Amino acid sequence: MSETETTGESSHVEAVLMDDDMVDAVKKKLGVGFWIAVGWLGLLVATAVLAPFLPFDDPDKLASGPARTGPSLDNWFGTDALGRDVFARTVYGARVSLVVGFIAIVFGMVVGGSLGMIAGYFRGRVDQLISFLFFTLLSFPGLILALLITSTFDRTLRTVSLTLGVLAVAPVGRLARAATLVFAEREFVQAARVIGARHFRILTRELLPVVLIPMAALALLGMGVAIVAEGGLAFLQLSVEDISWGVIINDGRGIRDLQENPHVALMPIGVMFLTILALNFAGDRVREYFDVRETAF
Numbered sequence: 138m139s140e141t142e143t144t145g146e147s148s149h150v151e152a153v154l155m156d157d158d159m160v161d162a163v164k165k166k167l168g169v170g171f172w173i174a175v176g177w178l179g180l181l182v183a184t185a186v187l188a189p190f191l192p193f194d195d196p197d198k199l200a201s202g203p204a205r206t207g208p209s210l211d212n213w214f215g216t217d218a219l220g221r222d223v224f225a226r227t228v229y230g231a232r233v234s235l236v237v238g239f240i241a242i243v244f245g246m247v248v249g250g251s252l253g254m255i256a257g258y259f260r261g262r263v264d265q266l267i268s269f270l271f272f273t274l275l276s277f278p279g280l281i282l283a284l285l286i287t288s289t290f291d292r293t294l295r296t297v298s299l300t301l302g303v304l305a306v307a308p309v310g311r312l313a314r315a316a317t318l319v320f321a322e323r324e325f326v327q328a329a330r331v332i333g334a335r336h337f338r339i340l341t342r343e344l345l346p347v348v349l350i351p352m353a354a355l356a357l358l359g360m361g362v363a364i365v366a367e368g369g370l371a372f373l374q375l376s377v378e379d380i381s382w383g384v385i386i387n388d389g390r391g392i393r394d395l396q397e398n399p400h401v402a403l404m405p406i407g408v409m410f411l412t413i414l415a416l417n418f419a420g421d422r423v424r425e426y427f428d429v430r431e432t433a434f
Contacts, residue, residue, distance in 0.1 A: 171422040174415035181412060185231040194222040196229045196380055207400055214404035217388055226385050227405045233294065233381035234364050234409070240298035241363035242356045245305025250352055253310035254340055257317025268314070274307035283366070287375040294377050297370065301363045312355055316348045350427045357420030361413040368409065382409045 184191070194212075199220050208215045214223035249271075256267035286300040320326065321344065329339050370376040371383025372390070382405050389401030 167422050167426055171419055174419040174422075177411060177415045178419070181231055181408075182235065184228055185235060188228050188232065191228075193225040193228055196221060196226040198222070207398070208404075215398070215400040217398075217401045223385070223401060223404050226380055227382070227408055230380045230382045230385050230405065231408070231412075233377055233379050234367060234383070236294065237298045237301065237367045237377070237381070238360040238363040240295075241301035241305055241366075242309075242359040244299060244302025245309045245359060246352055246356055248302070249306035249308070249310035250313040250348070252306070253313025253315075254317045254344060254348060256310075257314040258321055258336070258340060258344065260318075264314070267310070271307040271310050271314075274303070279304045279366075280369070283370060284373070284375060287370060292375060292378055294379065297367060297377050301366050304366070305359050305363065309352060309355060309359065312351055313348055316351050317344055320344055320347050351424070354420050354424035354427065357416045357423065361416035361420075364409065364416075365413060 206212060206216045206220075212222050212224060214227060217223055217226075252267050252270070256264040282304065283300050286303070287297060290296050326339060326343050329343050334343075364382070367376055367381060368383030368386060371381060371387045374387075376383050385405045386402050386409075389395070389398070389403075389405075395402060
């Protein structure tokens with residue numbers, strides 16, 4: 138083969154490789170939808186945090202005029218049976234619902250992620266014991282466990298959040314274990330062992346950064362699940378005693394309200410729907426961007 142042919146073939150191979158890289162780069166883009174979802178979540182969080190400083194009505198203020206009025210310029214989401222502004226209550230309810238979802242998934246990531254990494258790294262009997270704990274949590278009905286905890290203790294924000302956090306331990310832990318099993322045999326971990334790095338350093342410096350990537354994708358999905366779960370507890374009168382989306386929806390679920398004043402329940406349902414949709418879409422895009430395999434569960 139001549140030098141010209143060899144050069145041409147090499148150029149062709151490089152061009153093909155560049156085309157493949159370009160295709161991969163296009164596939165790796167998060168997309169406009171991801172940033173729209175992030176924008177909605179950012180707007181919602183900012184509004185919830187700044188709610189006391191924004192010109193919203195008191196969410197518990199009773200109306201001096203007629204109650205159950207529809208959406209208007211004065212009351213964007215209308216008023217409920219007691220004349221309270223549904224929009225103001227939805228904004229303030231976001232403060233509780235988002236905090237519940239955030240604390241629940243953070244607890245699940247810290248506890249479940251730590252246990253999963255320990256199980257995947259040390260293996261053997263440690264893995265068997267922790268995996269048995271995960272299977273036990275997954276086998277126990279989540280709703281019954283939540284009912285048991287919330288009915289036994291108080292219904293504070295901390296109790297409800299940690300209750301839902303306990304339910305997130307097993308799914309997050311199994312994902313962390315699967316990811317640790319994969320990365321624990323990679324070259325960078327083996328190199329750290331050769332130079333005499335301690336187990337704690339390997340877990341925190343070498344494995345944690347790469348295991349956090351799939352956990353972050355699951356965290357967005359898990360936060361949405363926790364928000365929905367809080368709404369389910371509210372229907373059973375076992376959620377927080379403060380204003381949350383579940384509490385607001387529960388206030389408007391009566392037959393008369395749904396038939397004559399559906400806005401009382403449908404408006405906060407719409408906001409919850411958009412929030413869960415944004416969390417699920419963002420989490421799915423992050424999973425695809427970092428090529429997180431669902432088969433790792």
